[in-house]
Amino acid sequence: MTAKKATPKTPAKKSNLNAALAKPPKSIAKPKDTFNPKRDLAPERVAEILKRLAATYPNAECALHHRNAWELLVATILSAQCTDVRVNMVTPELFRQFPTPKAMTEASQPVLEELIRSTGFYRNKAKSILGAAKKITNDFDGKVPRTLAELTTVPGAARKTANVVLGVAYGLAEGIVVDTHVLRISRRLHLTKATEPKNVEQDLVKIIPQDHWIAYSHEIIHHGRQICIARKPKCADCTLETVCTSGDKTWSSGKTWPEQ
Numbered sequence: 085m086t087a088k089k090a091t092p093k094t095p096a097k098k099s100n101l102n103a104a105l106a107k108p109p110k111s112i113a114k115p116k117d118t119f120n121p122k123r124d125l126a127p128e129r130v131a132e133i134l135k136r137l138a139a140t141y142p143n144a145e146c147a148l149h150h151r152n153a154w155e156l157l158v159a160t161i162l163s164a165q166c167t168d169v170r171v172n173m174v175t176p177e178l179f180r181q182f183p184t185p186k187a188m189t190e191a192s193q194p195v196l197e198e199l200i201r202s203t204g205f206y207r208n209k210a211k212s213i214l215g216a217a218k219k220i221t222n223d224f225d226g227k228v229p230r231t232l233a234e235l236t237t238v239p240g241a242a243r244k245t246a247n248v249v250l251g252v253a254y255g256l257a258e259g260i261v262v263d264t265h266v267l268r269i270s271r272r273l274h275l276t277k278a279t280e281p282k283n284v285e286q287d288l289v290k291i292i293p294q295d296h297w298i299a300y301s302h303e304i305i306h307h308g309r310q311i312c313i314a315r316k317p318k319c320a321d322c323t324l325e326t327v328c329t330s331g332d333k334t335w336s337s338g339k340t341w342p343e344q
């Protein structure tokens with residue numbers, strides 16, 4: 085008697101299991117991730133988002149420790165691909181040894197590299213900091229400039245860094261800081277469809293009143309770190325949930341603003 089061929093049950097079972105896991109549980113109604121400019125960019129909706137952000141993060145501010153514009157510029161350069169906590173561990177000793185741009189011009193590249201090594205990419209960062217110190221000492225009388233046009237001529241101060249320094253150190257809103265959180269969440273909230281930071285900023289400055297440009301970035305960065313995290317946003321804990329129509333939502337109350 086010929087032995088009956090074994091049926092390959094396991095792979096079929098596995099694929100059923102995978103399919104079941106891929107489906108969201110019934111309690112989660114994922115909204116369609118469609119961008120509707122008339123609805124999404126309506127001034128009342130934008131105002132509601134800003135109102136909720138301000139109420140949720142009333143004390144949102146830059147987490148990088150600094151005492152002046154120069155220290156903030158250096159800390160922001162160091163924060164690329166590094167946590168603010170790590171930067172804050174490094175800067176006290178750095179500024180103890182080299183407190184001003186002029187003092188920093190006298191630092192040697194190897195000494196500087198050693199002081200900032202733990203922040204990663206330390207060779208490039210040291211080069212930028214030394215370049216910034218020289219430029220500010222030679223061309224701006226030792227003072228960090230107060231305009232975007234001037235500040236972006238300083239080594240290491242691209243548009244995002246310049247916006248951070250102008251907004252936080254001088255309270256000047258010349259633009260909106262677009263980091264990874266601001267880019268991701270502004271897209272999730274359908275405030276932009278752009279993918280490049282510069283284009284995202286251009287979209288945001290058109291719809292966000294200038295007096296909220298500085299706060300918006302701080303609030304969104306806090307929101308991105310605590311709630312609207314990249315992989316698994318905590319939508320059940322989010323104060324923007326009823327106004328958010330993102331397809332990335334992990335939970336929905338089923339309510340939508342303004343009809344609640």
Ligand code: SF4
Pocket residue numbers: 272273311312313317318319322323324325326328329330332333334
């Ligand atoms: S509801 Fe979810 S996806 Fe939308 S902003 Fe809040 S955490 Fe982010």
